[in-house]
Amino acid sequence: MIDQARLEKTLAAFDAANLQDPNTEIVDGNAVAKEWIYGQRMSAQLVLFCENPSEALQLAARSQHICRWKIPRSDYPMDRSGYKKWRLDLAQMHGDIAGDIMSEQGYDEITIARVKDLLLKRSLKRDEEVQALEDVICLVFIEFYLEDFARKHDEDKLIDIIRKTWNKMSEKGHAAALKLPLSEGMLGLVGKALAA
Numbered sequence: 001m002i003d004q005a006r007l008e009k010t011l012a013a014f015d016a017a018n019l020q021d022p023n024t025e026i027v028d029g030n031a032v033a034k035e036w037i038y039g040q041r042m043s044a045q046l047v048l049f050c051e052n053p054s055e056a057l058q059l060a061a062r063s064q065h066i067c068r069w070k071i072p073r074s075d076y077p078m079d080r081s082g083y084k085k086w087r088l089d090l091a092q093m094h095g096d097i098a099g100d101i102m103s104e105q106g107y108d109e110i111t112i113a114r115v116k117d118l119l120l121k122r123s124l125k126r127d128e129e130v131q132a133l134e135d136v137i138c139l140v141f142i143e144f145y146l147e148d149f150a151r152k153h154d155e156d157k158l159i160d161i162i163r164k165t166w167n168k169m170s171e172k173g174h175a176a177a178l179k180l181p182l183s184e185g186m187l188g189l190v191g192k193a194l195a196a
Contacts (some may be wrong), residue, residue, distance in 0.1 A: 002055045003102070010105045014039060014062045017097065021069050035065045041060030041144055046137045049176060055112055057129050060118035061136055063098035095119045138165050142190075143180045150189065162193035 021033040046053050053061070071090050075134040076082040095116035104110050117123075117130070124130050142165065150158055169177065182190065 006067060006105055006107075007055055007058065008058060009169060010102055011043070011062050011109070013101045013105065014059075014066055014098065017067055017101065018065070023069055036069050038065045039142070041061070041140045042136060044081070045140050045143075046132075049136050049139065049172075053132070056114040056118060057133060059098065059102065059115045060133055062093075063094055063101075064113070064119065064133070064137060065103055066094050066097050068094070090155070091120045131170050131173075132194065135169050137174070138169050138173060139176055139180065142177055142180070142186075147186055150186070152167075156191075158189055159193045163191055166194065 015036060018034045018039050024031040025034045026032075027037055039062045042064050043058070046058065046061040052059065056158040068090060071086065071093055073083075073086055076086040083128040098115055099112045099117065102115065117127075118133050118140055121130055121134060124134055134173040142162075146162075149161070154159070164176065166177075177190075
């Protein structure tokens with residue numbers, strides 16, 4: 001049974017942490033904290049994607065990028081192994097910060113460990129909730145961040161990224177992705193990536 005009041009308090013505490021983000025994004029004409037809006041998008045997409053997401057999955061979705069700015073990509077070598085190390089260090093930090101906040105709100109070690117496992121993507125493709133989280137991450141990326149990403153990279157690189165994103169997703173994720181409200185340009189790019 002989900003303790004709704006505790007869940008809401010914990011999500012609000014995640015939001016408070018993410019509102020400290022010095023990086024902003026313009027949403028409806030207003031500058032908002034980048035990781036705060038990311039957390040809102042993750043939670044909104046999770047509700048659309050999963051009929052009854054577990055408490056741990058709701059917590060993991062909202063804390064997926066918690067305090068991400070604290071470990072900049074520029075601190076790591078700009079190669080594939082540097083990127084992988086950065087992503088792993090980020091996932092561990094997200095889990096630690098989320099876990100500390102959850103502990104303050106009275107969550108037990110089992111639930112905290114579960115959220116950390118979700119954030120570390122343990123057993124992707126074998127664990128339904130890890131897969132659901134990955135699908136939601138990919139859907140949020142495609143809907144809100146792919147267009148901006150497209151401005152910075154050439155078409156071959158973008159097609160490669162779309163294919164890699166697609167390969168991480170489940171059949172259900174694919175179906176949801178094809179219903180996203182994308183621009184003509186992005187639809188064309190996704191079509192090219194999937195056709196080849």
